[in-house]
Every structure is written in C-alpha cells, then in structure tokens.
Amino acid sequence: MKLVCPLCNGLYPVEFNCEKCNSLMEDQGAKVNFYDDYSPYLLDEITSRADGVSSEKCIHIFLCPNCGYKNDYVIERKEI
Ligand SMILES: [Zn+2]
Ligand SMILES: [Zn+2]
Numbered sequence: 001m002k003l004v005c006p007l008c009n010g011l012y013p014v015e016f017n018c019e020k021c022n023s024l025m026e027d028q029g030a031k032v033n034f035y036d037d038y039s040p041y042l043l044d045e046i047t048s049r050a051d052g053v054s055s056e057k058c059i060h061i062f063l064c065p066n067c068g069y070k071n072d073y074v075i076e077r078k079e080i
Pocket of ligand 2: 018019020021022023064065066067068069
C-alpha cells in the first residue's frame with residue numbers, strides 16, 4: 001500500500017474551474033517542483049518530507065489559459 005498523487009502519477013485528471021472566468025484550468029505540476037528542482041525524480045519523497053505538507057496531500061499549481069489566473073490546489077493522495 002502506497003499513497004500517491006493521482007496527478008503526479010497520471011492516474012486520472014483532477015480539474016478545477018477558474019475562479020475569475022470559469023474556464024478549465026491547466027495543471028502546472030506539483031508545487032514542490034518550483035522550489036526544489038534538485039531531485040525531480042524523488043518527488044513523492046520530497047513532498048512527504050517538506051515542512052508543513054502532509055504526506056497525504058500534494059499541492060499543485062493550476063493556471064487558467066484564458067485569463068492567466070493562477071492558484072494552488074491541494075490534491076488528496078490515493079492508496080494504490
Ligand atoms: Zn501531485
Ligand atoms: Zn480564468
């Protein structure tokens with residue numbers, strides 16, 4: 001049993017609508033990638049250890065392609 005982020009692992013898409021214009025937002029990747037690109041292949045481990053980030057959650061940045069609105073969303077990890 002292992003907890004994984006469905007977005008990082010390509011299990012299924014998680015979609016959010018833009019708060020400004022209601023367009024479908026695009027996943028820009030896990031937030032951990034933006035401040036730690038030192039070991040991109042250990043994403044799950046880094047996320048689990050990062051301060052203040054639960055191992056059961058993965059934070060992703062979503063960008064609206066229509067108006068440029070950007071926001072972070074917490075993605076629940078799933079057991080596989
Ligand atoms: Zn993720
Ligand atoms: Zn928008």
